[in-house]
Amino acid sequence: MKRPVLQQSVKVVLGQGAIPVGSLSFNKDGARENSTFAYHDAWLASIDRFEISPDLPLVDGHQFRKPPSKEDSIFHFAFADTEPDGWGCRVIARDHAKRRKAAHARGERVPTAALTEMDYLLGVDDMSRIGALRLRDEAGNFLRTIEDGGRGTPPLLELAHLLSATRAVETNRETVADLKYLRGRGTSLGGMRPKCTVLDDDGHLAIGKFPSVKDDRSVTRGEVLALHLAAAAGITAADARIVMSDDIPVALVRRFDRVAGGGRIPYLSAGSMLQASRAEDHAYTGIADVIIARSVDPKHDLEELWRRLVFNLLITNVDDHVQNHGFLHVEHGQWRLAPAFDLNPFPDKDPELKLWLSEEYGPVDSIGAVFEAASYFRLSDTEAARVLGEVYQAVLGWTRVAKSAPVGMTNEDIDAFAPAFENAQMEEAARLLA
Template sequence: MIDRLNVTLAFDDSSHATPIGQLGRDPTRRGFAFEWDSEFANSPLLIWPVKARRMVGLLRGARGLPGVFEDSLPDGWGRLLLDREIRATGASTTELDDMQRLAFVGCHGMGALTYRPSTTPAERSDIDLGWFEHNVARIEEISDIDVLQRLRALSGGSQGARPKFMAQIAEDGVTLRDHRCSWEQGWTPVLIKGRGSMDAKGSIEVELAYGEMMRVAGITSRPMFALEGKQERFFGTQRFDREAGRRVHMASVAGLLDTGLQHGVFDYLELMRLAKGICRNKADTAEELFRRMVFNVRAISRDDHIRNHAFLMDMSGSWQLAPAFDVTFDLGPGGEHSMAIAGEGRFPGRAAFSKVAEVGGIRAKRRDEIIDAVDAALSCWPEMAAKHQVPERLLQDIYSKMAEARGWE
């Protein structure tokens, strides 16, 4: 059993990581506690600017791991793989706590936080998309520890329910290799995602079309692309926590607020206040966030929970919004947005938009310009959907729901 983890901040893939402290068990409270490294405590790098502006004393989470570290835990697909791997060894997942799960994430998770000792298997240079597709289809029956370990290592500590893996892609747009390989010119860090078992046929194509509409609407996002498997198409996008061999510290809204993944407990009004409180360029940040909110509403992208919004910190300690991600057609829990818009989750319109714009300091004229720009981008849906081969019935269903959303007051 691992009793302590050394936590570091690694802005590159070399061994030159900055120690930030140690994470250990806190038997008096039956939880975990983090002790800051004395040198890092004087650093200007506030890795948790909401809950730890002073890096002194012991740091504890509200429910378990402090949120800034809980962000590194895999969930959904990543957790499923880890649990299957543990069971395949004959052990019980009930004996595996969150600190041990961080050891499995090790030095190759999302963002720039790393955890040692690490229990990540050795890297393998090549990745066969057909191999991944084949094993995803039979995940329920796999007992081969080597296969489960490789699937888990490729997941890179990622979150979300859909089967996915991290990789580097060559300039030919097809050749893939292990995301843990040392970066070289000509290779781009990417995330590859397949269709979930509960997703409709065409969901990958829809997300690709949404990505293109976001760019037309002026929303910051990373390039997206399709990869053809043997049976189905896969969604790919460039990672925003990796850039030419550099790593970027990231934190989701859930991690910043130490709330875990909860639906319906947060509002875009609060997200606007949070973003303006920690980001360096407040006016541009407010407009970007407002634009994303309007897009999510008008495009019926209601899976906009607090883990689907994130922030990035650079090497100087400055924070900014992460590029938009996981934006696609989704009816949401109970037909509502995971995050309310000025208190309205089902039919948010211009009245709710205006309240969020006011908190963001966005004037009425500029507010309306952004709404009109988003609506203009979404008017391209039939053409974008056809371009990305969205099935006709799904295309028409989304089109009609978008039309309804434009009429909400």
């Protein structure tokens, strides 16, 4: 018997003002899935219009999307950026299973349909959805909102509750109450590690990142250290600090796609800007090409990107894939590099970055090769030497920053992370600068 065709449609709006942008539809016919998007006439006529996604030109009519590989999203890139990350998907899937089980126990008819890609997309709380795109149903309700009208984003005071619920999910001991508490509060930035959206003391949106039960070092302190070092190295980085929940260090990273009063800034990952398939390798030079074509200040952003490339190699941040770089919209389709985020030193990994230097060179594994490629980023040898020197000096002082109050590393933590900062790449950088 042929399964019925499933179709779901939502309205797409922009920012706190919920400016109408278009409509997004999901279609499932057996194993075949696709999505379509159509701009609203008012958006196409607006003087403030811009392409919300590089694969959605400003034209009339429905624009079709079918993923090129099973690793890629069924949605156009801008929407894919707002999907829940690995941790968020885990919470949504567990919650779905618990609800089905509870309904079955009550003797209710349980639907057999598995979660769709649209279910996951709509499973992110509206308040925490990355960037400025928002989704609405036909009744005008923002998706997703909390069913009982409760607060979607908890304050810092609830860190202990958040930590307890995420730890329960991570160890497969979660209750229906745990999942109800976490539901919709996932974020799109951060992979599989346990986390939750939270409000900082001043009401600003932030991400609370928790230690994993599998950690053999203080990963949360390591990330906050890397973000503070990045700032010391002249990199625009997300604001972060360690907040203690009882005796457990939680990394609190403030969201850079929000402004005072709750305003939202459109965001696209570098992967989206490149229209990059998740099944392929990508390079820093490709991101540089995007900056040249789309940045409001290419000279500034090219130097900033090369600075980040140097920094990632010197601190052994080998998880520098295209989803961990991003852009914020400025105006009229021009963008700027978003602050650096998800910077993590890996003392137990070989110093080879996930992003390639260029398609010709391959993976980044040598600060000397990075220096030789500086001209692609429109840097002279003198400018490159200046940037390298600034980054090198910042990384050289890593232990002082590690012991500072916002990071709070112990001597044991410092010993665990030392190989990430005291390495052959730093020695080569010193020779280049001599």
